[in-house]
Amino acid sequence: MQAALQDLRRCVMDAHGARRPLRLCGAGTKDFYGERRAGALLDLRGYRGVVDYEPSELVITARCGTPLSELESLLGRHQQFLAFEPPAFGGDPTIGGVIAAGLSGPRRSQAGAARDFVLGAVLLSAQGELLHFGGKVIKNVAGFDVARLLCGSLGILGPITEVSLKVLPLPRAQQTLRFEMPADEALTNFSRWAGQPLPISATAWCDGEAWVRLSGAPAALATARERLGGEGLTAGEAEHFWSSLRHQTHPFFRQASVLWRLSLPSTAAPLAIAGTQLIEWGGALRWWASAQPAAEVRALASAAGGSALHWRGGNAGQRFHPLSPAVLEIHRRLKARFDPHGIFNPGRLMADL
């Protein structure tokens, strides 16, 4: 593995020296995501493998090229899992790609996002140095939290070569409930339930049905089920549904040619967008298959206190929600210092970064 790492370092140093852009890539499951892909391919799959995993420490450390499936099956053998439920989009992404994209699945509103589980990361700098940030312990405030800054950076600050993640024990039991109700009623209920000590680990609404997943101790599930009512699903049905949301294999995602991802305060009132909607995260994530003009969708999202991402469709360079000038300036200065010659994924996160 040392040879693979030295190869990566050499590629990066050469590119830096020659000011030649690199397109960082794992398994390519998220090629659709981001503004633009440019530069010579830097394949990060060769540097792989779990480096350290001791279940009682609740931490796993893996090299960037490790396939998610390998990591998850190892965790599963010890009754543990990645609680942010990273999407695989029907493929087998690398853990480096999972963290660089920073996307989270159905459990996000209850358990936290990918960034909440990042404890440490190693960054291969433009100068070819391996920089260690964070570590393998849960509490760590030495230095700025650059490891979490890298999560969701889409590689624009450099390749993450290794990552340490907090893991959790698998819930002892799960039960999914289904209710027939319109979207606005589902939003009201999600918010009411979130304020009560209920073991809810995911919520969704789609096509006239609200879905609620309970996770935890069997006793707590029984009590919650009694209180909430609804129709109980079999384990197989439940797994199929949540997996289809997590990995976006659900027909809603397959059918839409233009898809918006709106991140909003969970209590935002239902939006007047023309199209069909799928709701996740208790109302904090709203997908819209809609051909409404981009400016209108963005304005609605901004007015509701959130942002809109053109997940599918839209023009390259205008997919992400625009940043305020002061925040954009901080992005520019960070990029200029971490990647002075602009070799890492230029334009992937934002047109001029």
Added chain:
Amino acid sequence: MRVPEFAVDEPRWSQSAEAPSRERRLAVAEELHALLPADVVLSRDEELHPYECDGLTVFRQQPMAVVLPRTEQQLRTLLLTCRRLGVPVVARGAGTGLSGGAMPHASGVVLSLARFDRILEINAAACTARVQPGVRNLAVSEAAAAHGLYYAPDPSSQIACSIGGNVAENSGGVHCLKYGLTLHNVLGVRGYTMDGDAIQLGGAALDTPGLDLLAVSVGSEGMLLIVTEVILKLIPKPALAQVVMASFDDVGKAGEAVAAIIAAGIIPAGLEMMDRKATAAVEPFVRAGYDLSAEAILLAESDGTPDEVAEEVGAIERVLQAAGATAIAVSRSEAERLRFWSGRKNAFPAAGRISPDYYCMDGTIPRNKLGSMLKAIEQMEQKYSLQCMNVFHAGDGNLHPLILFDANRPGEWERADRFGADILELCVQFGGTITGEHGVGVEKLNSMCVQFAPAERAAFFAVRHAFDPAGLLNPAKGIPTLARCAEYGRMHVRHGQLAHPELPRF
């Protein structure tokens, strides 16, 4: 392979600050008095005195002035004025920090956020609180209680410490293992950069576009921005909480019991350990009912619905028994639960009762190194002829050894300081960190040289530069300069090895 340099943005302010001239002091004070109301600017010696230090009292420094703005407009005026005059600004919350993060800069101004003390909104439907940075940590939970909600991070100083300070330090507490650090419970912040630009990072929505600047801002020790508003996540108050208290005749066994609880798939709401010296110090003080014959005691809290708690407490008891606990007690009432915790929460004041001074350390190590660390600390006690009592957030491997000393005895502070540095260096060697929740501040600048390589520290300066190109926000804290590390003279270690052994050394 030659490694080129990472661009370095070291602050131009010396990390051993010299006092400004009398003329400079007067000129800055005059400018501030001219632009801000009279009761907002303090500049007379006797007014500055209370601001000389924070909770780490061994480091003291008088600032040029203290400014206590009432409005964002006044705060922005202060920042723009200091930016124009090139005056450092050190933000201060309640002053309870333990690493000297709010210690003034000799040529700088202290910006107290004490008057930004309003809870702006408790949104029960969204489970959020919008508060100003001067609000006390406990006040948030008190305000949310009417809705059956609370704010989870609970540093021991929660009756006094401010939310702004918690954000600056990424404070923890005894419930981090299950409910996370400040980082996990802050949804967004609003504030100002040193250039006077208003910025918002994160927000009431869960995902925000661009890089996660909120993540670097939490725990940034006042070096990146001044926060004026914080959106906090609130969570439903569990119906019931109970504490299991277990005694062990050996600290190593207690450490193994901690790992066994986690390995059994249990994430207790709190998991704390105290050694015999710590229980002996707190028991006469708070009468918590601790077993004084035990070498170590563990406190494990379970919360949730009554059914859930009963199930989990039973499981914890079984694991503790199997791990060799000599006695086990379960709290039978809320009063008893609070009494079990009272000793742990009062460990620091108890140390102050039995010793003229104490020095609180804050390293983190992998849980499986707890036993080895305690043995090493015992040897260090002999090496430095000083006593050390140990309290741990055992669930997350965060140690708080309290080194007891008497500052009036010549040489004792220096020995305590070296004792502490040794513990932190060992934390790094064990794969841990030099600070789990108290921050680097001014205190652990030297230890940062041990944990981070020069290029890593340069990356930190790059982050700082991106937010504050002039380097005026809390300069000389958090990140040591190359010169300072060279002076300290200890090499950077990682897991017991020198960093980058493949590189040539000059």
